[in-house]
Amino acid sequence: MKFLSFIEQAMPRLGLLTEDDTVIDLTAMLAASPDHRLPFMPANVSELIALGEPGMRAVSACLDRHLDAGQSGLKLADVQIAAPLLMKKNVFCVGRNYRDHIIEGNLARGRPADQFPTAIEFFTKPPTAVVGHLAKVRRHADLTDSLDYEAELAIVIGRRGCDISRDAALDHVFGYTIVNDITARDLQQRHGQWFKGKGLDTSCPMGPVVVHRSAIPNANDLAISLTVNGELRQSDNTASMIFDVPAIIEQLSAGMTLEPGDVIATGTPKGVGFAMTPPVCLQPGDVVSATVQHIGTLTNTLSKE
Structure with missing residues (x-):
């Protein structure tokens, strides 16, 4: 459903x-x-x-x-x-979870290509960042010169739990949705951590639907893609995630209670704008569409402000 x-x-x-x-x-x-x-x-x-x-x-x-x-x-x-969920807490997010995306990011930043995380890198986006399908995304031209996109599968928690084991992880899932982790790359770099660059207003489009877990037999095998003005930029499968859905829930819930309605974005595949040669940033009027198999397509347009 x-x-x-x-x-x-x-x-x-x-x-x-x-x-x-x-x-x-x-x-x-x-x-x-x-x-x-x-x-x-x-x-x-x-x-x-x-x-x-x-x-x-x-x-x-x-x-x-x-x-x-x-x-x-x-x-x-x-x-x-509207945005499917009324967020009472920050949106949990996983950074650097697709191997090829990690490589492209390392190369773009002058790091060794094979420098991979040994544990999940978590960050959050505030509730004020969340907007729905077809909502405008602010360009924030007065703050950033490098606004970027990131298509992501997102987990929606359905049952409260702490210290959830890998084997029990899926029992705590209500369903899945799509998140576009809009990111100001220059702010991300300048502040030395990810919250500011990823927490701007309207920087977390979400939706258009939440698909109940019963309709998705394997969240670790879903095609995921993103287009900008119809041009394909990202295309991969959630099978490429380094840390799968049960691992993410297990590690995030260790010593931390997850509650019904919590959202966990699981990371983005390769093809982001800042890693292109030359880098390509989102501009006013750009139409960005993120698609995940069995869920649908989340579409948003960049505004001028």
Whole structure:
């Protein structure tokens, strides 16, 4: 199942995207159900996750009745899509997780090509960085001369846990989404750590949907790509990750509690702009589309400001 958050008549709604690009209003459907027995009506994906298994059971029951009744939904093209999750915490991110991306970054910075991390490199992006599908991304021309893109598979946590073992890691996953880790390379370099260069407002496009884990049998084998104005820049497979999804959850949760609705971006493949010869930066009007197999395409446009 593909869940999304959208706006209908100025009100937030939880939706389900069908294979024919129809959006079913789950908020309205659950509210109309006589036997949902939920403590509140979810109006976004975060609230659905907070409801746990009772929420998923209620959704499944409502969908069965919806299909039996032959009811129609909304056309995706007519829906205002919002960021799927309301972030209460920073977005967790993994740096340098694809071998070829590490090599291109090392060479661009004059380092030995085979200098690889021995442990996962974690950083975060603040909630103020998160925007949704088709939202504008600020150019921040007054702050940076080197705005870049990074297509990433993102894990969405569904169950609370600390010190999660590798074997139990996937039991804590609700589903997966797409993140574009927009990065100001000069700020990243200047400040000596990654938070400032990766934490600017609108620098974390996310969505357009969260796909339930049941629909993705193997998150470690998904095609991932990115285009700028239709030109292919990144193309790889999550099988190329040095640290896979269970390893990321295991290492991040060691001594640190993960909570429902937390998001973990898993790193980006080769093909980023700063490693091109010569380096290529994002400019106003650029249309950036990140695609992950079985999830969809996240598209955003660079604004002038």
